[in-house]
Every structure is written in C-alpha cells, then in structure tokens.
Amino acid sequence: MTNNQRRIIINLNRLAHGGGQQNGMSFLSTLAEIRDPKDYRVAVLKNSLLHRHAVACGFPVVLSDNKWFMELFCRRYFQKGDVCFNFFGPPWRRSKDWLVNVSGVAYSNLFYPEIDFWKYHSTFGKTLKHLTDRLRLFQIGAADYWIFETEELLRRSRLLAKYPEERTAAVRMCPSVLVKPENVSEEAKSRFESKLTPGSRRLLFLAGGNPNKRIINVASILYLMRVRFRPNDPVEIVVTLPPDNGYFKKIKDEFSRFGLSKCLVNVGPVPPQDVASLITCCRCMCLFSVLESFSNNMVEAWNMGIPLVVTDSSWASSEAGDAAFYLDPDHGEQACGVLWDAIQDAEKRRTVVGNGRQRLESFPDPVQKCEAYLRCIEQARQLGGLGKSRRNIVRWGIFPRDGS
Numbered sequence: 001m002t003n004n005q006r007r008i009i010i011n012l013n014r015l016a017h018g019g020g021q022q023n024g025m026s027f028l029s030t031l032a033e034i035r036d037p038k039d040y041r042v043a044v045l046k047n048s049l050l051h052r053h054a055v056a057c058g059f060p061v062v063l064s065d066n067k068w069f070m071e072l073f074c075r076r077y078f079q080k081g082d083v084c085f086n087f088f089g090p091p092w093r094r095s096k097d098w099l100v101n102v103s104g105v106a107y108s109n110l111f112y113p114e115i116d117f118w119k120y121h122s123t124f125g126k127t128l129k130h131l132t133d134r135l136r137l138f139q140i141g142a143a144d145y146w147i148f149e150t151e152e153l154l155r156r157s158r159l160l161a162k163y164p165e166e167r168t169a170a171v172r173m174c175p176s177v178l179v180k181p182e183n184v185s186e187e188a189k190s191r192f193e194s195k196l197t198p199g200s201r202r203l204l205f206l207a208g209g210n211p212n213k214r215i216i217n218v219a220s221i222l223y224l225m226r227v228r229f230r231p232n233d234p235v236e237i238v239v240t241l242p243p244d245n246g247y248f249k250k251i252k253d254e255f256s257r258f259g260l261s262k263c264l265v266n267v268g269p270v271p272p273q274d275v276a277s278l279i280t281c282c283r284c285m286c287l288f289s290v291l292e293s294f295s296n297n298m299v300e301a302w303n304m305g306i307p308l309v310v311t312d313s314s315w316a317s318s319e320a321g322d323a324a325f326y327l328d329p330d331h332g333e334q335a336c337g338v339l340w341d342a343i344q345d346a347e348k349r350r351t352v353v354g355n356g357r358q359r360l361e362s363f364p365d366p367v368q369k370c371e372a373y374l375r376c377i378e379q380a381r382q383l384g385g386l387g388k389s390r391r392n393i394v395r396w397g398i399f400p401r402d403g404s
Contacts, residue, residue, distance in 0.1 A: 007060070008377060009084040009099070010042045011092070012050050013067050020088050020106075022272040022296065025053050026176040027087065030370040032057040043070055043077075049271075074099070083381045085373070090139030102380045103143035107136050108293035108315070111156040115291050120211040141391060145380035147171050147373070149294035152318050162393050167383060171372045173294045174364045175303040179276045188277035195267055196281060200234040201343050202265075203309075204282035206275070206297055207289075209245035214288040214311075216247075217329040219254040222263060225336040235343065238282055239266050279304045284342045288329040291315055298324075299363060302356030307349050309342045323356040 010031075015024045028042070028050075037058040044051045046063040054061050062077055064070045070077075074092040078084070084091065084099040091101035109117035110133060118129040140146070145167045148154045154170040157163040196202060207213045218237050225235065237255075241248040248266060255264045270278055279285065285301035287310045298320055301308040310316040312326035325348075327338035341348050364372065 007039055007041045007082075009062075009078055009082055010040055010059075011070075011084055011086045012042060012044045012054075013064065013070055013092075014089040015050060015087060021050060022176050022178065022275065023173075024050055024087055025272055026178060026366060027370060027373070028054055028057050028059065029177050030366040032059070034367060034370060035374075041078075081384075083377060085377050086143070090136065091142050093139075093142075096142040097385060100145075100380055100383075100385055101143040102145040102147065102377050103140055104147045104149075105140055105153070105157070106149060106293045107133075107140070108153060108291050109133065110137055110140075111153055111160060112291055112315070113160070117212065117291055119290075120214075144386040145169075145376060145383070147376055149173055150315075150319060152315065153293055164386075164390060167380070167386065169372075169376050169379075171369060171376065172363050173296065173299055174366055174369045175299045175360070176272065176275070176296065177366045178272050179279070179296075179300045180303055181276065181280075181305070183273070183276045184280050185274065185277045188274045189280060192267055192274075192278050192281045196238070196265055197234050197236060200236045201231070202236045202238050202282040203284050203286050203339070203343070204238045204279065205286050205288075206240055206270070206278070206300075207287070209241045209247035211247060212290045214290065214329045215239060216251050216254050217288060217332075217335075218286075219251070219258045219260055219264075220332050221329070221335045221339060222260055223258040224332045225340055228336060229340050229344075231340075231343075235263060237264050238278075239264070240268065240270050240278075241266055242269060275300065276304060279306060282306065284309050284325075284339075287311065287316070288327075294319060299360060302353075302360040305353055305357070307342050307352045308356060309339060321355070321359055323352060323359040325352060 012024045015021045038060065040059055041062055042054040042059045043062045044054055046065050051061060051063065071093045074095050075098055078099060080098050082099050084095060084101050086101060086103040088104045088106050090103055095101060109115065118126045121129060146157065146163055148157060148170045151170050154168055157168055158165055205213065205215050222235060222237065243266065252264065255261050267278065279300065284307045285297050287295050287297045289311055292315060298308060302323060308320060308324040310320055310324045310326060312328050325338050325342045327335040329335055
C-alpha cells in the first residue's frame with residue numbers, strides 16, 4: 001500500500017471527558033459528512049462515548065482498554081510512515097520516528113512563561129505541576145507537525161520555542177455541531193430547570209474541576225454583589241463538576257463560609273448533546289480562567305445568544321474582542337460591578353450578544369475547521385518525519401515558569 005493509499009489514524013485515546021470529548025465527537029460527525037470514514041482509523045478507548053460515536057459515524061476503530069496500551073503497543077497496529085492525527089495532546093510514546101505525528105496542542109501555559117499558571121497550588125503541588133509541564137514539553141516535542149488553537153499561540157510557539165514555520169499552523173475553534181439553538185431538548189431543559197430556583201438569575205460555569213478556572217472566587221464576588229446591589233431575584237452559580245471532585249468540595253466550603261450555599265447549584269458533568277439545553281437555562285456564560293488556549297465557552301455563548309463574561313487578559317481579549325464583558329476575578333469590587341451589568345443591564349447585554357454574533361462570523365464553521373485540519377494532515381504527510389536535529393531544538397525551546 002502506498003503512502004497516499006494508507007488510512008489516516010485519528011487518535012482520540014486521550015479524550016475522556018469535557019470539552020475535548022465534545023470537540024472530538026463534533027470532528028468525527030463533520031469528517032463523516034465530507035469524507036469517506038473508511039479512509040480513516042479511529043483509535044479510541046473501548047466502550048467509551050467516543051467509541052460508540054465513531055462506530056455510529058461509520059469509522060473503523062482500533063480499541064484499547066486503557067490509555068497506556070496504545071502508548072506501548074502502537075507499532076503492532078500501524079505501519080511505519082502512517083500519518084496519525086493526535087486530536088489533542090502528544091503522540092504515543094512508541095510512535096516517535098515510526099508514525100508521522102500531527103498534534104493538536106492545548107497546553108497554553110507552556111507558551112506563556114510570564115504567567116504563574118500554578119500559583120493556586122501548594123509549593124509541593126507547584127513543583128509536581130512544573131515537572132509535569134516539562135514532561136509535556138518533551139512529549140509534544142516528539143511530534144512532526146503542530147496545530148494550535150489561536151494565532152497568538154502559533155506566534156509564541158515560533159518565537160519562543162523555535163517551532164518550524166512550515167510545520168506549524170493555527171486552526172481556530174468553532175461551535176460544536178451539537179451546541180446550537182435547534183439542538184435544545186425540552187426534556188433535558190426541564191431536567192436542568194428542576195434543579196434550579198424558578199426566576200433566579202443563573203451564571204453558568206461550564207468547566208472542569210481545575211483551580212485555573214477560579215470558580216472559587218465567585219463566592220466573594222457574589223457576596224459583594226448582594227451587599228452592594230441587593231438584587232430582588234436570587235442569583236445562582238451553576239457548575240458542572242463531579243460531586244466528589246476535590247476542587248468542588250473547596251468551592252462548596254467557600255460558598256458556605258459566605259453564607260451562600262443555596263446559591264451554588266452543581267448539575268454534574270453534562271453530556272455533549274445536552275450542553276445547548278443547559279445554556280438556554282442560564283443568563284450568562286462565565287469564564288474566569290487564569291489562562292486558556294481557547295475555550296468552547298466563547299463560541300458556544302455567541303452561538304446560543306447569551307452574554308459572555310471572561311477574564312480581563314490578553315489571551316481572552318485577543319479572541320473575544322468586543323463580544324464579552326471583562327472582569328478581574330481577583331478584584332471583587334470591580335468584578336461584582338461587571339457581573340451585575342452582565343446580569344441586569346439590558347442595553348449592554350444586547351450589545352455584547354450582538355457583537356458575539358458578528359464575532360462568530362470570523363470563526364470557521366465545523367466543515368471549514370475540519371477541512372483546515374485535513375490540510376494540515378496532508379501537509380505533514382508530504383513533509384514526512386521531522387528529523388532528530390531539528391526536533392531537539394523544538395523540544396527544549398521554552399520552559400514553563402518555575403518561580404525561581
């Protein structure tokens with residue numbers, strides 16, 4: 001079989017939950033519409049949601065029981081020189097110099113060394129995180145082609161880390177094909193509404209349990225808002241975390257400390273097909289992260305027509321522009337004023353929502369995004385493997401901040 005005839009491998013083994021899983025499902029759905037699924041092989045965890053979705057879309061699948069199996073035994077399943085698209089994350093450990101690896105890079109903190117991304121952890125915890133970051137730099141350095149989510153990350157990868165220009169690209173995100181107004185399910189919406197207080201103003205934090213999200217800051221911000229503005233209707237903070245998540249327990253304790261336990265509603269992890277239904281139950285989409293490469297929250301808020309409230313930082317403003325409310329989650333007085341405007345000020349809300357619709361037009365639709373990925377994969381196939389000397393320059397081009 002010639003290189004042109006070989007099936008392209010799509011590695012989804014690392015996508016277990018959250019936005020990555022949702023993006024993976026959206027990618028497979030779109031790819032199946034514009035290409036023949038039989039030209040691809042999808043590597044996925046057995047009996048996972050992505051496994052079932054890949055089969056439903058008609059893709060041949062290569063299954064493993066856990067993430068480590070394919071890390072060690074990928075050479076048994078794929079021929080030398082095959083092209084592998086690692087949707088998010090580094091290549092399999094044993095695939096270096098065996099496969100031509102295209103990797104989607106979502107580790108934004110590796111390319112923002114000036115931001116102390118792990119500052120909310122203990123000294124020991126920060127040390128472990130920095131060691132993990134160095135391991136990730138080593139792992140993504142094993143790829144042959146890199147795809148970033150924003151132009152800013154692409155620029156930083158070339159400037160700070162010396163990534164080869166011809167082997168890097170930016171593919172901007174788009175709303176998931178599953179998250180659009182026509183996909184709202186009345187049954188799912190009723191299920192979410194049953195957990196919420198009728199008539200409350202809901203602020204949605206659609207995120208995982210990572211301190212980077214700074215959801216814990218919301219308790220003090222909400223307390224200041226109640227003291228300063230005395231809202232007539234209750235304000236509820238809606239989160240989507242596993243009940244046993246360690247960060248959620250800290251959030252609960254913080255809300256309890258401010259006497260706001262009733263204002264915190266955890267609906268639990270949300271299946272991708274129900275995200276649109278949850279968004280329609282809420283008044284704003286909130287993203288208070290220290291740093292993100294890009295967040296689905298942005299395009300999904302714009303697509304669903306609700307205001308977006310984000311961190312006042314360059315990583316957010318470079319993508320959201322005038323289509324968001326901006327606040328500093330570490331400064332409660334400023335943050336509570338902005339959040340109050342996002343809840344109450346009808347004119348400002350209309351402006352931000354309208355700007356969001358216009359902003360969305362500059363982003364690709366799912367088909368355009370999928371085709372951009374395919375162009376990168378084809379370019380990587382033509383270029384082939386990177387070579388040891390060039391790879392070594394890339395691997396150690398930049399180090400994360402270590403506080404020293």
